[in-house]
Amino acid sequence: MNSNFDISSKRKLLYKRKRKRQLIFKIYIVLLAISILSLILLLNKSTPVNKKVISSSNSLDNKIIICIDPGHGDFDTGAKSSSGIFEKDIVLEISLKLGKLLEENDIKVIYTRTNDSLPWLETANDSLKERIRISKAFKADIFISIHCNSNYDDISAKGIETWYKPNDESSKNLALILQTSLSNLNSTIDRGIKTYDNKDDALAVLELNESISALVELGFLSNTYDEKYLNSDKGKEAFAKSIKDGLLNYIESNKDIIIKKRSNKAM
Numbered sequence: 001m002n003s004n005f006d007i008s009s010k011r012k013l014l015y016k017r018k019r020k021r022q023l024i025f026k027i028y029i030v031l032l033a034i035s036i037l038s039l040i041l042l043l044n045k046s047t048p049v050n051k052k053v054i055s056s057s058n059s060l061d062n063k064i065i066i067c068i069d070p071g072h073g074d075f076d077t078g079a080k081s082s083s084g085i086f087e088k089d090i091v092l093e094i095s096l097k098l099g100k101l102l103e104e105n106d107i108k109v110i111y112t113r114t115n116d117s118l119p120w121l122e123t124a125n126d127s128l129k130e131r132i133r134i135s136k137a138f139k140a141d142i143f144i145s146i147h148c149n150s151n152y153d154d155i156s157a158k159g160i161e162t163w164y165k166p167n168d169e170s171s172k173n174l175a176l177i178l179q180t181s182l183s184n185l186n187s188t189i190d191r192g193i194k195t196y197d198n199k200d201d202a203l204a205v206l207e208l209n210e211s212i213s214a215l216v217e218l219g220f221l222s223n224t225y226d227e228k229y230l231n232s233d234k235g236k237e238a239f240a241k242s243i244k245d246g247l248l249n250y251i252e253s254n255k256d257i258i259i260k261k262r263s264n265k266a267m
Helices: 007-046 049-057 087-103 124-137 169-183 224-230 233-253 255-266
Strands: 065-070 108-111 142-149 160-163 190-194 212-220
Touching (some): 065 087, 087 142, 087 212, 160 169, 169 190, 169 233
Parallel strands (some): 065 142, 142 212, 160 190
């Protein structure tokens, strides 16, 4: 046995080293906790909770969301012209052109349909409910439904009109701006903005919609003059651009209203 080996001294030395490591570890934990606490306090001071909520839900920092609803579709053809043109086809083309123009202006676009296949469509009522559900699911700020008109009892009837939800100033203002923009095309007569007087005559996509909404009737397919412009490439491009201009004009002029609507939806 090595006479220089003292197991008792060795144990004492190991114990001291262990105690030293434990002390260093405890000091490290304390310093780490202090650092984390300081960081939390600093973040809370620089970015209040209320400010975070406002910036994420009550401002226009995020993109405006517009839901475009091309009326009808599938077996629901809508109006039909004397030459066999269906409303559902014309409004779909205009809607897709409109969507591209809006996206070029940093607007987020969703559609209730992008083609003529609507697997969820069994009845016209189901169709209306689904369009409203889509708008709500994507939290659209603005909803615009695009249609063509008809009056087969009076084929001289023509012109553009825009419908709004009664007792809703936001809807009325949107309809007025859209109607003004569309009428400036001078493609047909200006029939003005319209609304319904009672719930029995209500337009479901306006009445049941939580978004700021309007429905445009771009002309009468039963009228030869309106039909020719509606079915022309020039007309479709012009209508898409005019609706785009109206929507951007509304957004620019009504930012406070849109922020308020967003806040109400978030509650």
